[in-house]
Amino acid sequence: MIKLNEHKEPQHSVTSQRYLTPNKVTVFMSQHLGSPAELIVKPGDEILRGQIIAKTTGFVSANVHSPVTGKVLKVEYAKHPILKHAEAVIIGPDYTKPRVNFKPKDTIKFSKEEILNIIKESGIVGMGGATFPTHVKLMPKSPVDTLIINGSECEPYLATDCRVMLEYTNEILKGVEILAKLLDVKTVIFGIAENKPRAIKLFEETIENGKYDFPLVKIAELNAGYPQGGEKQLINIVTKRKVPPRGLPMDVGCVVHNVGTCLAVYDAVYKGKPFIERLVTFCGDALKEPKNVWVTIGTNLKELFDSNILEFKTAPKKIICGGPMMGIALDSLDYPIIKGSGGFVFLSHDEAEVPETPCLSCSRCVDVCPMNLLPNEFVRAVKAGEYELLEDMNLIDCMECGCCVYSCPAKIPVVHYVRMGKQFLRNHAVKEKK
Amino acid sequence: MYNISSSPHLRVKLDTRSVMLNVILGLLPVTAAAVFFFRVPAVYIILNCIITAILTEWLVLKMRGVNPLSNTSYGSLKDLSAVVTGLLLALILPPAVKWYAATLGTVFAIAVVKHIFGGLGCNIFNPALMGRLFLMIAYPKMLTTFYEPFSVDVVSKATPLALYKFSSQFVSLKSLFLGNISGSIGETSALCILIGGIYLLLRKIADWRIPLTMFGVVLAVTIIMGTINPLSGSLFFHLLSGGLLLGMFFMATDPATSPVTKLGRYVFGAGCGLIIIIIRYWGGYPEGVMFSILFMNALTPLINRYTKPKRFGER
Ligand code: SF4
Ligand code: SF4
Numbered sequence: 059m060i061k062l063n064e065h066k067e068p069q070h071s072v073t074s075q076r077y078l079t080p081n082k083v084t085v086f087m088s089q090h091l092g093s094p095a096e097l098i099v100k101p102g103d104e105i106l107r108g109q110i111i112a113k114t115t116g117f118v119s120a121n122v123h124s125p126v127t128g129k130v131l132k133v134e135y136a137k138h139p140i141l142k143h144a145e146a147v148i149i150g151p152d153y154t155k156p157r158v159n160f161k162p163k164d165t166i167k168f169s170k171e172e173i174l175n176i177i178k179e180s181g182i183v184g185m186g187g188a189t190f191p192t193h194v195k196l197m198p199k200s201p202v203d204t205l206i207i208n209g210s211e212c213e214p215y216l217a218t219d220c221r222v223m224l225e226y227t228n229e230i231l232k233g234v235e236i237l238a239k240l241l242d243v244k245t246v247i248f249g250i251a252e253n254k255p256r257a258i259k260l261f262e263e264t265i266e267n268g269k270y271d272f273p274l275v276k277i278a279e280l281n282a283g284y285p286q287g288g289e290k291q292l293i294n295i296v297t298k299r300k301v302p303p304r305g306l307p308m309d310v311g312c313v314v315h316n317v318g319t320c321l322a323v324y325d326a327v328y329k330g331k332p333f334i335e336r337l338v339t340f341c342g343d344a345l346k347e348p349k350n351v352w353v354t355i356g357t358n359l360k361e362l363f364d365s366n367i368l369e370f371k372t373a374p375k376k377i378i379c380g381g382p383m384m385g386i387a388l389d390s391l392d393y394p395i396i397k398g399s400g401g402f403v404f405l406s407h408d409e410a411e412v413p414e415t416p417c418l419s420c421s422r423c424v425d426v427c428p429m430n431l432l433p434n435e436f437v438r439a440v441k442a443g444e445y446e447l448l449e450d451m452n453l454i455d456c457m458e459c460g461c462c463v464y465s466c467p468a469k470i471p472v473v474h475y476v477r478m479g480k481q482f483l484r485n486h487a488v489k490e491k492k
Numbered sequence: 493m494y495n496i497s498s499s500p501h502l503r504v505k506l507d508t509r510s511v512m513l514n515v516i517l518g519l520l521p522v523t524a525a526a527v528f529f530f531r532v533p534a535v536y537i538i539l540n541c542i543i544t545a546i547l548t549e550w551l552v553l554k555m556r557g558v559n560p561l562s563n564t565s566y567g568s569l570k571d572l573s574a575v576v577t578g579l580l581l582a583l584i585l586p587p588a589v590k591w592y593a594a595t596l597g598t599v600f601a602i603a604v605v606k607h608i609f610g611g612l613g614c615n616i617f618n619p620a621l622m623g624r625l626f627l628m629i630a631y632p633k634m635l636t637t638f639y640e641p642f643s644v645d646v647v648s649k650a651t652p653l654a655l656y657k658f659s660s661q662f663v664s665l666k667s668l669f670l671g672n673i674s675g676s677i678g679e680t681s682a683l684c685i686l687i688g689g690i691y692l693l694l695r696k697i698a699d700w701r702i703p704l705t706m707f708g709v710v711l712a713v714t715i716i717m718g719t720i721n722p723l724s725g726s727l728f729f730h731l732l733s734g735g736l737l738l739g740m741f742f743m744a745t746d747p748a749t750s751p752v753t754k755l756g757r758y759v760f761g762a763g764c765g766l767i768i769i770i771i772r773y774w775g776g777y778p779e780g781v782m783f784s785i786l787f788m789n790a791l792t793p794l795i796n797r798y799t800k801p802k803r804f805g806e807r
Binding site for chain 1: 493494495496497498499500501502503504506507508510511563564565566567568571611612613614699747748749751752753754757800801802803804805806807
């Protein structure tokens, strides 16, 4: 674990605004972990806001909905922030048509299966960044006794979790209520980072005063540093349990959901609204002012600048999709926002632009690795081409959190080498099978 | 087009050069003490070793076909590691060392110990200590001749540990602490070493585990020996004399030659402490710090292998 300069202000204090009328949306079939959804519309089709345009395929997958009312213009391969290129539907919105308003549902009478189905149909995926389809996590294969709500947001700069906690406290708690019931857990633990004192207080008060049907509930103030919001780390901090290597949270009786996901679950179950909009933080020193904006999934990043929602102060040197520790640097502004886009950071100066120098064996990377690995050895083995050693070194367990790279005085991009090593292991596994 | 390097996109400010610069800063009090107590000869030795180290590093990098002033995979003159090695070696040489011996030792440390094994970060043994070991074999007499601080003519005088070992005499603790004793130029003032060492620990340049266990083991055994044989000298005498403090703060913590695992660093420190004790009480030399650290240097790869931390969640 490491302590980072968090750069959370002023984003933490900027009230969210809306930009829900994009000129064009580009919606990917693949914006979650797992198999891509299967397209069920074709160019020329008139579609409605909230209508399913691609259906789940396989167990780990999620539906995709049209975020606007309008017409399917094209189906093509578009630039994807994570996958580089992926199949997408281009939709031209038609704002002359009446706006679709979602109907609240009378959920009291609903059975567990029905509620689970609503969540599945709504295409909700984890909002914390991993975009794992939420309904899958609600059907654990082994018994679960603890539901952990992740409000740590340990990546520097990003502020959406903080904002939703402050602005939608009741809705999140209602969402948590649903999840706790579905999972039938004994304990609910909210893990909120100490850098969000207002959120902690608000949650404490709201839980105290509100009428929520919770089992045992606890708020854990997190102060361990980055990456305390990583699933395994968070579980360890709040329950002392350790998920075994390559295991899942349910192996130790836990399920973790992000606060944003809980809000999406509330929207789906109580308002009948699928996952078509999300809150995104835009910040960094190259922007005139940081903003938290509700945007329609599929909105092009560039459009936000064209429509003056965002303005540059200085020319950015680096644009990061996600947080600066695990996010991906984009080569242009021409990228659509996807379900997993929690934030974009625009930096006028690139700290990573430093030459790599020889490893000193100084052990700083080893000391900070939250997975207790030996990052310096990965680098050595990959550089020397000793790939057969990587498996024994447990390279696979590296979660690419970047703590090692951040701390390295020799400025060695360990994660870059880790990815090379993992790629090799994958290729190798494929060959072995054949 | 924007920069698109792989994550993470943040870096600490600390780089190799600033690590080395901090080590040099940590050595400043000791260096000052060396110059204060041993005057001009100390200045000569220090300058000699540093300049030789820089020139040797430059030459070797040239010979390896790289520009010594750019970033290379063998290191660079700019990273200041050569200066650290030169300064460290100077500080563990006796004041009477001849200029050619100091030069030769430095060349050996940089060219052979550091670069033959791969360069910056790849060496198995601490270059400064190996440089001294080399000189001890090449010039045994010169390297074991010490004289009192401030003396104008070189009247040889045994070090406190030698005095104790061979003639059971003790020097005053005050002299030991301040440095008014004979010995290698940088080993005499416990006070100055402590100041620099604590600076390194506070700045997190050196890890505290090695000095702590090393000191702890020497302390514990000395207490035990003291109760068995009251004539074996006072506690502080053993802790303050010889190169123990300098070695444990500045040599044993050398990153390249000490283990990378936390557990390994405890083992390393304890091992160093134990070997020092064995040599001091039962060995032929009065002082064992150099041997102990070099010995543990050799074991470092092994220690790393056997103290590999259990990965998160593994039982
Ligand atoms: S932090 Fe960097 S220099 Fe230090 S051991 Fe790790 S990779 Fe090597
Ligand atoms: S090795 Fe992997 S898990 Fe460990 S600190 Fe580096 S990126 Fe994180």
